[in-house]
Amino acid sequence: MTRKVDSDKAKALAAAGAEVVAADMDEPTSLDPAFAGAYGAFCVTNFWEHLSPEREFVQAGNMARATKPAGLKHVIWSTLEDTRKWMSLDDDRMPTLMGKYKVPHFDAKGEADQLFRDLGVPTTFLLTAFYWENLIYFGAGPQRGPDGQLALTYPLDDKKLPGIAAEDIGKCAYAIFRSGREFIGKTVAIAGEHLTGPEMAAALSRALGRQIKFNNVPPEVYRGFGFPGADDLGNMFQFKRDFNEYFVGVRDIELARRLDPELQTFEQWLGRHKDEIPLP
Structure with a gap:
C-alpha cells in the first residue's frame, strides 16, 4: 500500500x-x-x-x-x-x-x-533496531570532524547498539505471518547484530578502506547539533545507553535468525552496500 x-x-x-x-x-x-x-x-x-x-x-x-x-x-x-x-x-x-x-x-x-x-x-x-540503512539515507554515517578525520558520532559510551538491515525486518515479518498464530499477542524483538561504536567504526574502516574512528559525545552535545530531530535522537541514544542491558537483551538475534536464516551481520551488509554510504 x-x-x-x-x-x-x-x-x-x-x-x-x-x-x-x-x-x-x-x-x-x-x-x-x-x-x-x-x-x-x-x-x-x-x-x-x-x-x-x-x-x-x-x-x-x-x-x-x-x-x-x-x-x-x-x-x-x-x-x-x-x-x-x-x-x-x-x-x-x-x-x-x-x-x-x-x-x-x-x-x-x-x-x-x-x-x-x-x-x-x-x-x-x-x-526493531537501528537500521543500518541510516548510514546511507539518514545522515548517520561517518562525518568529517574539525581534525579532518572521518568519524562515526553517537552518544553511546562503551554500550552496544542493536542494528539490522531493513530487508531483514521484512523477511522476519514475512516469517511471522507464515508462522500462523504462534506470535499473535506477543512482542517479538529482533536485531542482526549488537555492536559498540568502536566495533562499527572498525567494520566501516575495513569495508571502506579508510580510517573511521568512533567519536563518543555526551547526549546533551548530540541534542545540540541543530538538525531536525537532533533532540529526539539524542534522547534516543541516551535511552539505549542508559538502559542498555534491557535494550540489547530483549532484541534476540537467534530468534531473528530462526525467522530469517539469511539474517545479515553488519560486515555482510557493508559488503553489499558500502559504496552507497556517502562520505564528505
Whole structure:
C-alpha cells in the first residue's frame, strides 16, 4: 500500500509482481478498501516524514480501526518502546520534549500498542533496531570532524547498539505471518547484530578502506547539533545507553535468525552496500 502508486518504487514493486494499492494513513476511508480481502497487514509509520508524534499516533489508530471491518487475521505493528515507562516526564536525567515525550518517535509508537489491544486486533508487536540503512539515507554515517578525520558520532559510551538491515525486518515479518498464530499477542524483538561504536567504526574502516574512528559525545552535545530531530535522537541514544542491558537483551538475534536464516551481520551488509554510504 502506498499513497503514490505512480512513484518509481511503487512501479518497481508492480513490475516485480506485487499488487500495488493506493492508501493514505491520514485518510481512514482510504484504508478500508486497501485492507479488503487481505489476510494480514504489516503496519509501519514514518515519523521522520513529519516529526509529529501526535500524527503518528493518529495514523496507528486509523490503521488499527481499519483492520476490524476488513477481518484481518494477523496484523504486525512495527512499534518501539514507550520510554516514559522507564523515565517519567519529571525525570531530569533526560529533557522532556514537546511537553509530554522523552523520545517522541519511540513513545508514540509504544503508546499506540494499546490501540491494537483495545480493539482486539490479532497483533504481533515487532520491536526493531537501528537500521543500518541510516548510514546511507539518514545522515548517520561517518562525518568529517574539525581534525579532518572521518568519524562515526553517537552518544553511546562503551554500550552496544542493536542494528539490522531493513530487508531483514521484512523477511522476519514475512516469517511471522507464515508462522500462523504462534506470535499473535506477543512482542517479538529482533536485531542482526549488537555492536559498540568502536566495533562499527572498525567494520566501516575495513569495508571502506579508510580510517573511521568512533567519536563518543555526551547526549546533551548530540541534542545540540541543530538538525531536525537532533533532540529526539539524542534522547534516543541516551535511552539505549542508559538502559542498555534491557535494550540489547530483549532484541534476540537467534530468534531473528530462526525467522530469517539469511539474517545479515553488519560486515555482510557493508559488503553489499558500502559504496552507497556517502562520505564528505
